Amino acid sequence: MIDWPLMQIDQQKCVACGNCIPVCPMGAISIDASRGRASVNADECVECYTCFRGMSMEKLNPTLVRGIRRILKAFRLRFDPEPDVCPTSAIIPDELPWPRVVRRAFSDPIVTHESTGVHGRGTEEVKTNDVTGRVGVGEVGYVVEFGRPTVGVRFREIEKMTQALAAIGIEFESKNPVTHMMSDRKTGKLRDDILNEKILSAIVEFKTRIDNVPAVLQRIDEVSRTLDTVVAVGVSTRCTDDGSSALDSVLDQEGFAYARGKTNLGLGRA
Ligand code: SF4
Ligand code: SF4
Numbered sequence: 517m518i519d520w521p522l523m524q525i526d527q528q529k530c531v532a533c534g535n536c537i538p539v540c541p542m543g544a545i546s547i548d549a550s551r552g553r554a555s556v557n558a559d560e561c562v563e564c565y566t567c568f569r570g571m572s573m574e575k576l577n578p579t580l581v582r583g584i585r586r587i588l589k590a591f592r593l594r595f596d597p598e599p600d601v602c603p604t605s606a607i608i609p610d611e612l613p614w615p616r617v618v619r620r621a622f623s624d625p626i627v628t629h630e631s632t633g634v635h636g637r638g639t640e641e642v643k644t645n646d647v648t649g650r651v652g653v654g655e656v657g658y659v660v661e662f663g664r665p666t667v668g669v670r671f672r673e674i675e676k677m678t679q680a681l682a683a684i685g686i687e688f689e690s691k692n693p694v695t696h697m698m699s700d701r702k703t704g705k706l707r708d709d710i711l712n713e714k715i716l717s718a719i720v721e722f723k724t725r726i727d728n729v730p731a732v733l734q735r736i737d738e739v740s741r742t743l744d745t746v747v748a749v750g751v752s753t754r755c756t757d758d759g760s761s762a763l764d765s766v767l768d769q770e771g772f773a774y775a776r777g778k779t780n781l782g783l784g785r786a
Pocket of ligand 2: 523539540541542543544545556560561562563564565566567568
């Protein structure tokens, strides 16, 4: 039982119209038909605020709406509000204490991460490499992404990967929100108090020399098969002047299917 403040549905106001159910990316809202009220599964809710922010809040009287719905039902008719509306403003966000607030920081795209000053997943990855120079010549940058809408991820799953990567000598990118959640960057250990927190998704970043790519990708592949979430991996490197990249042949040789997703043309350079 979770008894701290979180995204809630006011049981006095909810009229069980069901409009908020498809809006939730985690399927965390359901209606108890016997009570005629919707509620949030606090363990599955990632505090993304989509239900609160994504719907218009109207202020109809709940007793009146329930009465109208009951009468119409007797005539096999329905009164349903517009699909993007909570007719009685029943969805109420509350102040989130630590560690619950971590859910929102990693799941609400408009919240800026304090550790990096970037919103969303809190990192610009190598998209800004022309300015940051994070990944140098002969190096490869990695983004390992955990979770997706409808699946999510708990930090304890991410920790299994960060500890496995630390064990093969990986040093994590310091300007990254997951790295900021580590109590020991050398071992990839995350703070104990956040391990059970569930979030929509997160990205772990680091870089190695290009020679290390096969061993690193193999380790990621092994660990990701044991995790209770989905994992996507991006690798990036600097192209030569003719647009080719030494990374392509390494990936081909190791049998990894890939597609060039993003090309940074260097237009951000001063
Ligand atoms: S949209 Fe509002 S009234 Fe309708 S089920 Fe959700 S919380 Fe209840
Ligand atoms: S805050 Fe997000 S995850 Fe939680 S109930 Fe609302 S939409 Fe669903």
